[in-house]
Amino acid sequence: MRLFVAITFQTLLISWTAFGCDLERFHLEKQVSVEENAASADIVFRGFRIAVATPPSNDLGGVRLSAYFNLVNTYKGVDQLKARIGYVFRQINVTFVTRPSTECIQANDIPREYIIFANVVDDNVQASSMATWDENTDERIWKILGWSKWSEWTACSVSCSSGIQQRFRRCRSPKCSGFNVEQRHCNLFGCDGTLNPLALKEEQFYHPSKDRWKKVADRPTAWKLRPNSYIWIPSSELVANQKQIFPRDFTLFITLRVEKDAMGTIFSLRSRNRQDSYLSLEVSGSDLKLIHAASNGTDFIRIPTKLIGGQWHQIAISIRDESVVNSYSDCEWLGTDILKAGTLKIPENSDVIVGYLFTGDLEQLLIVSNPDIVNLQCSRQRTPITDQNL
Template identity: 40%
Template sequence: MCDLSVCAMKTKMASTRPLGKVSNRDLIVIVVLLCQAIVCDSQCPKFAERPLETRLQDASIVFRAVVVEANFHIKTLDLALVSIYRGGVELASVSQYSGSPYNTTDRQVNLKISPQISPCFNWSTATQKELVVFARVSDPAVDLETTPPDGPWLEATSASVPWSLGVDIAIWSAVGWAGWGEWGACSTTCGNGRQTRRRYCSKSNCEGYGEEWRSCNSFDCEGTINPLAPDARRNFHPAQAHWGRVSDRPHAFSLRPNSYIWIASSELFPAENTFPTEFTLFLSLRLRPESGGYGQGTLISLRSRRRSGSFLSLELAGRGAARLVHAGGGSSRSIYLAVPLYDFRWHHVAISVHDDNTVRIYVDCRWLRTDILEKDALDTPRDADLIIGYLFSGDLEQLVLVPRSGQAHKQCSSQVTGVFTQYEIISN
């Protein structure tokens, strides 16, 4: 990482030059920002900054990691693994890891930076940076200066690059893997199921997993309400014909803006005949390309029969956003959720309401936010009827209501397990 004193000296020299319309202050800001980059061209040797394809060819081990700690005095980085593009077996051997070589859960490695490429790294701002690392295992018989007495060492072969989605796609493509496909439907609607996703290889041999699985719908089935189940009682408006099936997801419905489902609370909870004060709601949905990525309409709404204008609803709020809206007593409030629906892929949303004032939200299997509001801020109408899909255009696969709070994390797990499979080879 760059020597900041060199950057500061260049800044001072540059500030003495006439710059026309660019002020000295502006130049100082620009130079400082450049010097805080992961790679500093002025100090990094050319061999360490070769094109991405060349760095891949020269490295037997390539992986994505987050910098946990940068040790400038001994020129090493402590890294938490995120994913491994190449060299999983070799990396496991040098890091003395005995598990599956491409598993990255709770794994850390130590990377040595040679004096030649040490200036390529900004040691002062490295922590928490997410990098793509190009490395190899040192050879004790050859690398006498870099190999410690206790055995081989993992060392960088070139400058790392900041991770981005574009870099990620380029590297997976270079090593032969296409991007991961979508997660399939969960095998059960409750009681702990399993879902998988696959990717395909464009070379004669690809390292790593061709399939991954994760647990899903691990909440208890007792009391669960599933309005989309084949035998569920529901009222289609204007007719069930407006709710088409989805060809690639047999249990999903395709909704049009002029159709919705209405279910009376007495049919949802016949014993209590009222809506519960604590509950968790699970949804799986996707927009269709004809929507242009701008979601609109109401996914689900709980509306009071007796109090006009009293409701709790989940609505789409334009590109990449949704909102949980509560109205009652002449006022309303909204909680905004970042949901990237504009990619036209399936997304999972789980909302848990506790004690009418605490909302915990998960999106795509990861915690998004928790809001603690004043008492009774989300007073759910006890005489609420359930309305699904009003003015919404898209596909809906899961809509499950559990009369218990604290279940949002059980829709799907953020931990995935890789499976070695006979992957399908695709041509270029």
């Protein structure tokens, strides 16, 4: 099998005349759809802004900005763009004509990632339009260029110590510009201090019984859970082979697929001494809730994961100092919640419960005794690959 990697992460210099901070707004008078822009442009690429020069004023009453971009990927016009980025910086002149604006003209207000639509004019690359990059716009452009939707990301090739995931798509036209495979790194954290309840061999911890637990037909690395299928194990038993106590600070790494309007517990630490003392992560519609109950009451944090029924999601949540929660969903940082000291106190002498009253598929549930690695479940950087055998 022969693979060709598409060009990626080269640096371009883009300059434009603009009035204000909302760059997309400057095209409103000649606004067309991204599909029309993609069809008419010679070159379409995605750029990641890394710097913006100080904007001097000009005779038009606006400003002229110069921004440096890393080229993330090229949708269209790979050969034309290659011929024009033979050295580190390449200037693209983008002119926006609109009425003067009193809004801010600070370079830092410019969104960091763009899709640039451009044509070759007098042997120069000149942008005709642009859009802020997001997953939906990305998919629309690839579709008009003849590509199918991306598949789900595959399971990570390893449970720790850095593996890879891939996703695939097919060309539905006689010829498509672009690539048909994307690859990213996953589970980049080390294996030391990693607890994996889903890998338990002792049958007594599986309910109703180990033989009632079934693998997912289209994802044999995952378990299919039903409301009466769960793991219940004393935390002392889970950490027995690690020669440690259950960590007070830790990161949870979860890969799951929920059904529409799913509910139930994904993970819980429940005190063996007090019925009203527990820390629990639960599905609540498209979001997750981190619930802490103690003798003085119950608190919860809503984590806006935007789970979509029938799709795989990767979730990472860390707890530090019993009061700080960091959360990621599908490689994207969601936010940090800082609570009063001791709000999320971990119950001592607790049971670990996985999957109670939960309906869905669970591929990964790792507990790692390091809250600083919460961002290492999967990388946002993707490598485009062309596989001619697909």
